[in-house]
Amino acid sequence: MVVKNKELSQEQQEELLQILKERFEKNMHRHESLVWAKVQEKLEANPEKLWSLNQMEETGGEPDVVNFDEDMNEYIFFDCSPESPKGRRSVCYDREALESRKKHKPENSAIDMATDMGIELLTEEQYRELQKLGKFDTKTSSWVQTPSDIRKLGGSLFCDYRFGHVFLYHNGADSYYGARGFRGALRV
Structure with a gap:
């Protein structure tokens, strides 16, 4: 959209x-x-x-x-919402992942939504910086920018905060979950 x-x-x-x-x-x-x-x-x-x-x-x-x-x-x-933004959950990582799904496609992808909004997904480094300002994603997770070598192999990265630590995980880029969205960054 x-x-x-x-x-x-x-x-x-x-x-x-x-x-x-x-x-x-x-x-x-x-x-x-x-x-x-x-x-x-x-x-x-x-x-x-x-x-x-x-x-x-x-x-x-x-x-x-x-x-x-x-x-x-x-x-x-x-x-800076406590959990991954509600209006941006249940999305796969990018357009390629969205188009590769044969069944049960989500409505959108994180990269497409961010682009439409004029923002960028947080990088892993930015996500870790955010966590120094509070506790975010203690019940949800957020897609983060994924290096091209990982993305070429079909994967993508997401982070969350559990047990007092930031965790970085991988998943298929075409996966999506009700508790996973994305956080954005904007420079003004």
């Missing part, structure tokens, strides 16, 4: 900015040295990024600022 109109109304923008501001202020441990006014200024200058953040929000991701890349002058948002 490719969305053509990637703009929010003024009212939608204001509502989303309020949600993001409240989340930012409630979770200062994720971005101690950052100031909301600067984040908001950057967001208002990039309405297409606001649209992507709204997609993250609407699918249950609870996006929040987790870092600032000084070299690129970009704020980095991750999905």
Whole structure:
């Protein structure tokens, strides 16, 4: 499902900015040295990024600022929902995996959904960074970017948090489960 109109109304923008501001202020441990006014200024200058953040929000991701890349002058948002976003579960890894399924195909793939939303799946490294900010995916799991050599062999990677540790697993890219979705990253 490719969305053509990637703009929010003024009212939608204001509502989303309020949600993001409240989340930012409630979770200062994720971005101690950052100031909301600067984040908001950057967001208002990039309405297409606001649209992507709204997609993250609407699918249950609870996006929040987790870092600032000084070299690129970009704020980095991750999905910070306690569990893998509800609106992005029961998806296989990518289009190739989706098309290879003969029976019981899921509605979509993680890569296609992320692309449509204008975000990227977290890498394993980003996933581990996220886990330093709290405990995420204690009951669910999330697809992460998979190296091409693994993907060429039909596999894909996912992570979760159990027993006080982040675990990285493999599965067939065409598999999907009700408790597995994906978390995204967005640079603004």
